Amino acid sequence: MNRRAYSEWEPRSLASLGTYLNGFAFKPQHWGENGLPIVRIRELLDPTVEPDRYEGPTAEPYLIEDGDLIFSWSATLAVVFWNRGPAYLNQHLFKVTPAPDVNVRFLHHLINYHLDRLAAKSHGTTMKHVTRGDLDRYLIRLPGLDEQGAIAELLDTLDCQIRISNELVNKLRLQANGLVDDLVAAIPAEQREPLAHLCVADICYGIVQSGEFVAGGVPVLSIRDLSGDFETDLHRTKPAIDAQYRRSRVAPGDVLLSIKGTIGRAGVAPEHYTGNISRELARLRFGKNILPEFARLYLLSREAQRRLDLAVVGTTRAEVSIHVLKKFGFPAPSPECQQRMVAVYRSIERRIVAEEKEREKLRTLKLGLASDLLTGRVRVPAVVSS
Structure with a gap:
């Protein structure tokens, strides 16, 4: 280390390098179909995640714009520049405004560099989180x-x-x-069958109203979870509500398709997932002649997406009905052909x-x-x- 140069740098705490504004604790009753996106940790780190939206009274302090520095301080520690337009910041995220003597891009690199050490000093055993007190106590030197x-x-x-x-x-x-x-x-046209003929369980949508989040409750997948790990930030409902929707419970290998709101997202339930799905998803449980991964690839293809768009009904919120989905012509080439494609x-x-x-x-x-x-x-x- 160049000790002489380093000694010239000013001793500072991370907290003194800017202001750290925590986001708002948006609840399910705040969510809507329109308005600005609500940015949680997942939306911050994955631009493909479908966000919830807020269209209520202006929450000006929590509004973020392109170029704002955002610090995820709970569970997943990260610091990034926001670049996807106006949005509202959810709790567990800091909006960081640098002090006058701090370069914002330098601050971005500095916090990133110290994240591992911050994590080691942070609170919690299963879910790490960094408090303002941690930032006050964490000392660096500033050039x-x-x-x-x-x-x-x-x-x-x-x-x-x-x-x-x-x-x-x-x-x-x-x-x-x-x-x-x-x-x-x-794939030849004659190698297509109605979707219902290829499934070994009834094609159905999930829970209409899953209610408030219940700690330790039954996981309920939504559209945004199809691009996730089927574990993190899942909504959970009461077992009694889940019991009313036994028909839509998910088994490993089930193909899940979004049919309301955002149409055409698809995923395959992994071995570790046990739970249910929301009203926005349809569960497709194929027989042995259709590989789940082939089904997912087809549903994400341009052809399938175009056909799903043509099947949409509704003016205020797009939807593909289960009745139409059951008649949806689905390719059924030989298992060998499916395997080659995959x-x-x-x-x-x-x-x-x-x-x-x-x-x-x-x-x-x-x-x-x-x-x-x-x-x-x-x-x-x-x-x-x-």
Whole structure:
């Protein structure tokens, strides 16, 4: 470490580097179909998650805009710049406004660098969370504004390379989806049957009104959970309500399709999930002749999405009725054909995994450089000259 340089940096607490405004505790009664998105931890970290929305009286202090620095301080610790337009911030997230002598991009890198140490010092055994008191007690040294800007610029450059890698991964995913579309188009028309004929249980939607969240209750999947891990932030209902909807309980391998609001999201229930589904989802339990992963790929194909759009009814909120869904013509090629289709898709997924490993190398490189620069071990001019 360049001790002389580091000693010139001002001792500060993380709390003193800005203001940390916690989001609002939005409840189910605040959720609506219109209005601005409600940003929870999942929505912050995954842009594909379908958000709930709030259309009530303006909650100005909790409004976030592009460029705002958001700190997830509970369960999953992360700090990111918001870039998806106006939205409302939910609890367990801080909106961080830097102090006048702090560069916001430097602050972003600084908090990111110290997240692991913050997690180690944080409260909770199963769910970590960082309090303002933790930020008060956590001490760092702060360089001057010019040096902050230079450090941030270097680390931003690596972030840019990581984003390029992300874009390549996204292109590969588009390629995979295009391949699925081509394979689906090649399935002969005569190899299609009504969806109800291919299922071994009645096609049904889930719980109409699951009520308030019940700690320890029965998990109820919603649309946004189809892109998750089927564990985190699930709504839970009373066992008595679940008992009224035994017909829609989910078993491993069930294919779940969104049929109300956002149409056409699909997922496959994993082995570990035990619970029910919401009114917005339909449960499809296929027989042995249809592979669940093939069914998911088909439902996400351009052809299936177009046909689902044509089946939509309703003006205020889109919906595909169960009656129509049961008659939905579904491809039923041989199991061997399905396996080949899934195998080809997985081959592209392996390329995606390889690129993701390269991206991980970049992240490791950035972590090492951040350690050098943010601790004063290496001065910015030395890095630039090399």
